[in-house]
Amino acid sequence: MWSDRRILDLLAIEHPIIQAPMAAASNAELVGAVSEAGGLGSYGAAGDRPDRLRSVVQAIRQRTGRSFNVNLFSAHTEAFDRDARPGPRLAERLEAYHRELDVGPVPEPGPLFGPAEEQFRVLVEEGVPVISLHFGADAAMVARAHQAGAKVLCSATTVAEAKALEDMGIDAVIAQGAEAGGHRGTFTVDYRRALIGTMALVPQVVDAVSVPVIAAGGIMDARGVVAALALGASAVQMGTAFLGCPEAPIAAVWRDSLEAAGAEATTVTEALSGKPARGIRNRYVDEVEALDEPLLPYPAQYSVSRVLRKAATERGDSRFLAMWAGQGVGLIRRRPAADLVNELVAESQKLLDRLAGA
Numbered sequence: 001m002w003s004d005r006r007i008l009d010l011l012a013i014e015h016p017i018i019q020a021p022m023a024a025a026s027n028a029e030l031v032g033a034v035s036e037a038g039g040l041g042s043y044g045a046a047g048d049r050p051d052r053l054r055s056v057v058q059a060i061r062q063r064t065g066r067s068f069n070v071n072l073f074s075a076h077t078e079a080f081d082r083d084a085r086p087g088p089r090l091a092e093r094l095e096a097y098h099r100e101l102d103v104g105p106v107p108e109p110g111p112l113f114g115p116a117e118e119q120f121r122v123l124v125e126e127g128v129p130v131i132s133l134h135f136g137a138d139a140a141m142v143a144r145a146h147q148a149g150a151k152v153l154c155s156a157t158t159v160a161e162a163k164a165l166e167d168m169g170i171d172a173v174i175a176q177g178a179e180a181g182g183h184r185g186t187f188t189v190d191y192r193r194a195l196i197g198t199m200a201l202v203p204q205v206v207d208a209v210s211v212p213v214i215a216a217g218g219i220m221d222a223r224g225v226v227a228a229l230a231l232g233a234s235a236v237q238m239g240t241a242f243l244g245c246p247e248a249p250i251a252a253v254w255r256d257s258l259e260a261a262g263a264e265a266t267t268v269t270e271a272l273s274g275k276p277a278r279g280i281r282n283r284y285v286d287e288v289e290a291l292d293e294p295l296l297p298y299p300a301q302y303s304v305s306r307v308l309r310k311a312a313t314e315r316g317d318s319r320f321l322a323m324w325a326g327q328g329v330g331l332i333r334r335r336p337a338a339d340l341v342n343e344l345v346a347e348s349q350k351l352l353d354r355l356a357g358a
């Protein structure tokens with residue numbers, strides 16, 4: 001039923017539907033279910049130690065013999081400034097939150113992600129069929145992945161980033177619009193200059209590169225899928241929609257907040273992690289943004305709220321969580337991942353027929 005087969009052949013999948021890799025919000029169960037349904041299941045491995053990553057890859061293989069994707073944050077992202085300390089206002093705020101929740105002392109900043117080089121080695125050794133990258137790529141890594149037989153994808157948030165990725169030999173570009181949930185993949189400019197909506201970004205990227213383009217950001221149902229294909233995308237990558245699936249390993253309080261949220265509930269903020277990312281606005285975001293003081297660099301900013309976030313998760317308290325979500329969140333629905341993929345396929349077919357006047 002799909003007229004553009006480029007991504008299907010490239011990634012060895014049946015439908016042009018990619019479940020977005022989501023660090024801390026994807027697992028072998030979700031990935032296996034999506035891949036078994038004919039889409040591309042993706043695992044967000046950014047936070048994993050190499051041994052854990054290897055066991056997740058093996059668990060995915062036990063659930064599906066089909067193609068799947070594992071995503072890493074690019075190597076430069078793991079740089080962690082050991083001397084970074086919160087400014088006086090942030091330190092005071094964090095201490096006040098810790099007193100309020102009675103969770104002991106504020107932790108020192110610590111590294112959270114990677115090390116990307118070791119993670120990457122696991123993916124190569126395990127023969128992962130598709131590797132996707134966020135926050136840019138480098139040509140040497142792309143070449144090593146190709147030597148290992150993997151296809152490589154990477155997010156771009158501007159036309160220039162998409163061209164740079166094509167020059168590095170990437171197999172397909174993910175055009176990540178400003179609506180997208182999670183971290184902005186921007187790697188060349190200040191993120192404020194790269195908040196381009198999916199509707200505007202996708203066709204401009206399609207015109208600028210010859211590799212297939214995957215549309216991401218705000219796509220929640222078949223209407224979004226068909227719109228993205230009409231813009232020239234060869235496939236879609238959907239994150240927020242898959243957070244509604246019971247397989248997604250997110251806390252109940254996060255899922256409840258997603259279901260209660262409307263289109264205006266999210267914001268792009270650096271307050272949570274130190275890097276711009278779209279999530280549901282809450283007390284922590286509002287108050288940390290209002291401090292009017294430089295934040296810690298990424299990922300130190302993220303790390304200083306780790307005790308707070310863990311306690312808030314356990315208590316079902318949404319005020320202090322990082323609840324990544326895109327602007328399409330008002331369309332989220334609870335249903336198993338395979339049902340979501342099947343429905344996207346069936347509804348897209350109906351919509352394409354209707355638009356064709358069939």
Ligand SMILES: Cc1cc2nc3c(=O)[nH]c(=O)nc-3n(C[C@H](O)[C@H](O)[C@H](O)COP(=O)(O)O)c2cc1C
Nearest residue numbers: 020022023044134180181182217218239240324326
């Ligand atoms: C909870 C969550 C976590 C995410 N984590 C990652 C990640 O680890 N790596 C990545 O490349 N993209 C990540 N993203 C961004 C997605 O790849 C994609 O750009 C986004 O989900 C598309 O927008 P949508 O959420 O509106 O569908 C994440 C998105 C969400 C919602």
